[in-house]
Amino acid sequence: MEVTQDSILTLELPYRERAEIRRTTFRGGDGPRMALVSGVHGDELEGLYVCHRLAAWLEEAERENPGMLRGSIELYPALNPVGVDSLQRFVPVFDSDLNRSFPGRADGLLPRRIAAAAMEHLSGADLVVDIHASNIFLREIPQIRINHEFTSTLVPLAERANVDVIWVHGSLTVLEATVAHSLNATGTPCLVVEMGVGMRVTPSFTEQLLIGVLHLAQRLGVIAPDLELEARRHDPILADDNNVSYLNAEQSGLFIPAVDHWRAVGSGQLLGRIVSPHSGDVLSEVRSPTSAVLFTLREYPVVYEGSLMARLVQT
Numbered sequence: 001m002e003v004t005q006d007s008i009l010t011l012e013l014p015y016r017e018r019a020e021i022r023r024t025t026f027r028g029g030d031g032p033r034m035a036l037v038s039g040v041h042g043d044e045l046e047g048l049y050v051c052h053r054l055a056a057w058l059e060e061a062e063r064e065n066p067g068m069l070r071g072s073i074e075l076y077p078a079l080n081p082v083g084v085d086s087l088q089r090f091v092p093v094f095d096s097d098l099n100r101s102f103p104g105r106a107d108g109l110l111p112r113r114i115a116a117a118a119m120e121h122l123s124g125a126d127l128v129v130d131i132h133a134s135n136i137f138l139r140e141i142p143q144i145r146i147n148h149e150f151t152s153t154l155v156p157l158a159e160r161a162n163v164d165v166i167w168v169h170g171s172l173t174v175l176e177a178t179v180a181h182s183l184n185a186t187g188t189p190c191l192v193v194e195m196g197v198g199m200r201v202t203p204s205f206t207e208q209l210l211i212g213v214l215h216l217a218q219r220l221g222v223i224a225p226d227l228e229l230e231a232r233r234h235d236p237i238l239a240d241d242n243n244v245s246y247l248n249a250e251q252s253g254l255f256i257p258a259v260d261h262w263r264a265v266g267s268g269q270l271l272g273r274i275v276s277p278h279s280g281d282v283l284s285e286v287r288s289p290t291s292a293v294l295f296t297l298r299e300y301p302v303v304y305e306g307s308l309m310a311r312l313v314q315t
């Protein structure tokens, strides 16, 4: 196994600093190519840790089973490096969302240049996994989000990814300027993972997704078919516009969650309370309207009337 590190884009910054988009490539042979992308949003760090864990897994697997890597695995832990360095969601200075800048332009401003370089290097991969980590307000259990246009190619892959939910979005929510849409529309399959919470790392989710990524790599022929992997323990439930419900705050206040196991909640189960910081009053009780998988839960406690507290998919 050959390990190389390089930069897919280097840009001089005004004060003699340089922005570099770094890539690590693990190459075992001429077999298929898989890429992990994260840090498109600079405040989402879960994917950076997945990259670390996958790199560590590959190094150990190669020691124990030399030659197990048949193709190559590329890691792009921080596609928005200045954002990750400065803890900003968007591309700093330009204040633009990198995930609304695709497919980009090689002669454009920084966000579009990053997008163009990413497209150039990711295109043609057998699979790209783009890992997002929600934002600081909401925590997500490991899930894959798929644009309905690409259901037939992506759902069979997503089913092997050891996630809890696959959410197929309808046409109204399609965002065309994302890395995933740009890749999928040009024939490179790209799965979008959402998990965890912004500015944090959730190791149990990392390990869950790592197992899924390894199963996908084996399925694609990137790693040897006879290599024994840890079993997948999560079978995803399929969500779409018909079975997803949103719980929004009826009152402003502090949202205090009441669930610790949130994969299966019962109809009427208490999910949390909105309380007053000024008195002992419980302003509102938040209950599940149905038997469901609670896949999004409010992490940031302050809510306003209408703030999203939870998303559920009916089981």
Ligand SMILES: [Zn+2]
Residues within 6 Å of the ligand: 040, 041, 044, 132, 133, 134
């Ligand atoms: Zn994101």
